Amino acid sequence: MTDPDRQLHHKVDAVQQLVLRLEEGVGQVSLQVAGVGQRTEEVNSQLQLLARSFEEYVLKAERTANAQRAETRIGVIEAQIEHRFGHYKVVRRVARGMLQGFDVGLVSDETLRDVGEQLMVETPGYWLAPVLVALQAWLADDQATCERAVQEAFHRSPGRTSLFMALILRRQGRGESSLRWLRHYLAALDPSDLGREFAVILESVSQGAFGPAGIEMVQERLDQWRAQLLSDPAREQAQIQRWRSELEKYVGPPVADRYPRLVAVSPQWPQMDRVLSRAAAHEALINRYSAMAVEEPAARARIEDQVDDILDLLVTGFDEEELPLSRDLAENHAIVKHGGDLAAARRDLDTDLLALDKRHDYLTTQSESALNPDKLGVSRATQRMAVSSCHEWFAQAHAQYSRDYRTELPADVEAVFESDHNLAGVAFRLPRWTGSFTRPIEALERSLAEHWDRAGRPFVDSLAYNWQRNLIAPGAVVLVLLLCGFAQPIMLVAALLVGAVWGGVLWYQAQNQAAVQQQARDFLERAKVDSIQQLRGGAAELADWTTAFRQADGREAAVRAVVADLATAGSPATPYERRVAHAGTRTGA
Structure with missing residues (x-):
């Protein structure tokens, strides 16, 4: 071999080594690019998870701060209530003790007079203080002082x-005198502007405390008020809306964790979740009101005990000047109860705070006695009677509630598949596929599989090795060498060597690309199978959801039956006609 041939041979070998190393580098770069694409997806997922975690942390920190501020505020408000109205508690306790003194006679008139006069001085403006003086004067048969004290108390709070x-x-036992005061009280009332003390009237009626004549008088007046107020459709609609707001409290929790595949594939899931949660309210309502419909509240053995309970309600209830602080206290307690979630606290308070308003019309007082008995201080018997009086509003609100969530039922439940993937550094996007679950599941699976095949085939084909493009450069080099071979025969040998080397390199590249292509084909096949499994699982969960909804929605008729039972469950208690303690030893009033 001549020196030029040897030199050319060495150069060809060097070129071949360079080409092989270049090809290895290209292969490594391809693998690295694929790895980078996969890691990019992982990083994106981690970033999304981190973002959600950070948002949850911020929300939790904000709610914790809200709860802490509310706890601090509760202490401040309670201190303000104690400072401004703490002396009212003393008067109320003394009033209850003095009532007991009517029966047992263990406290001297002098002690009662001193206590009454002292509290009269210490609590100027409070209506109950002169009442205590009147009670002491009544016990001492001091009619003149009793009348003056009653007039002063009436001036402060008629x-x-x-x-x-x-x-x-x-x-x-002074029935006629009692009815005169009761008639005087009712005549002065405006049914559209009643104070909180009117709840005592409802309590008295439910307990039969005023006897048959008193119940008849009150019931006649209540019927007149009801007819008068219901002549205004807006007032009735306000009560229906009040009961509708109450029904919203019984909406069940979200159920997404029970149907994960359906959540993942169906865009209608948010509607379905709301509908099922709202249908679940029927069972909660049945549990809440069915016992009330059949129970018979036990009456106290003595009229004295029954009236004492009602008097306790009257003297211990909030006065109007206490209500702003009481509302503020209730708001902060709600924030603490809901862990600092202001929105949840507001939803809870929107209805409950109504019971802490100063004035109501008669219809609202009935609704609040039924829905917020604790905040008005009325008994279970009064609540039961109030629910019975409000049963028409309850029924209409429930009918609207049921109608509204049923209108949210999606007309068609669909499955949607659309996803992005990164394979060997090349992005693949599955075009949107939509199928209706009204079709047989076999047809849906077949359609989805065909969709994957149609979308994946061009992508896999695009990864095939492009012989035509990759042959241009080596082909041109070989052609030049061949042309030079006419002048120097050694160039023909070089052309053959270069062609062989380039042919080996191209074959190696083609094999690598074929492997990449097969990987993409296998990946798309797995993704297709996974999508079909998700579709199948979504169809199964849709069947479970449908069963659960039908069962929950089917309880709507049972709620209507309970409401119908409540309509006849609120008759006043049997009135007492027993002789009362020391009835013959008291002076008139």
Whole structure:
């Protein structure tokens, strides 16, 4: 071999080594690019998870701060209530003790007079203080002082004083005097602007505390008010809406964790979740009200005990000047109860705070007695009677509630598949596929599989080795060498060597690309199988959801039956006609 041939041979070998190393580098770069694509997806997922975690942390920190501020505020408000109205508690406790003194006679008139006069001085403006003076004067048969004290109490709070005297006289067996005070109280009332003490009237009716004549008088007046107020459709609609707001409290929790595949594939899931949660309210309503419909609240053995309970309700209830702080306290307690979630606390309070308003119309008082008995201080018997009076609003609100969530039922439940993938550094996007679950599942699976095949085939084909493009450069080099071979025969040998080397390199590249192509084919096949399994699982969960909804929605008729039972469950208790303690030893009032 001549020196030029040897030199050419060495150069060809060097070129071949360079080409092989270049090809290895290209293969490594391809693998690295694929790895980078996969890691990019992992990083994106981790970033999304981190973002969600950070948002949850911020939300949790914000709610914790809200709860802490509310706890601090609760302490401040309670201190303000104690400072401004703590002396009211003393008067109320003394009032209850003095009532007991009517029966047992263990406290001297002097002690009662001193206590009453002291509290009269210490609590200026409070209606109950002169009432205590009147009670002491009554015990001492001091009619003049009793009348002056009653007039002063009436001046401070006509409504509460009238009710108090009506109840005291009823307790002491002075039926006619009790009815005069009761008639005086009712005549002065505006049914569209009732104070909180009117809840005592409902309590008295439910307990039969005023006797048959008193119940008849009150019931006649209540019927007149009801007819008068219901002549305004807006007032009735307000009560229906109030009951509708109450029904919203019984909406069940989200159920997405029970149907994960359906959540993943169906865009209609948010509607379905709301509908099922709202249908679940029927069972909660049945549990809440069915016992009330059949129970018979036990009456107290003595009229004195019954009236004492009602008097306690009257004297211990919030006065109007206490209500702003009481509302503020309730708001902060709700924030603490819901762990600092202001929205949840507001939803809870939107209805509950109504019971802490100063004035209501008669219809609202009935609804609040039914829905917020604890905040008005009325008994279970009064709540039961109020629910019975409100059963028409309850029924209409429930019918609207059921109608509204049923209208949210999606007309068609669909499955949607659309996804992005990164394979060997090349992006693949599955075009959107939509199928209706009204079709047989076999047809849906077949359609989805064909969709994957149609979308994946061009992508896999695009990864095939392009012989035509990759042959241009080596072909041109070989052609040049061949042309030079006419002048120098050694160039023909070089052309053959270069062609062989380039042919080996191209074959190696083609094999690598074929492997990449097969990987893409296998990946798309697995993704197709996974999608079909998700579709199948979504169809199965849709069947479970349908069963659960039908069962929950089917309880709507049972709620209507309970409401119908409540309509006849609120008759007033049997009135007492027993002789009362020391009835013959008291003076008139």
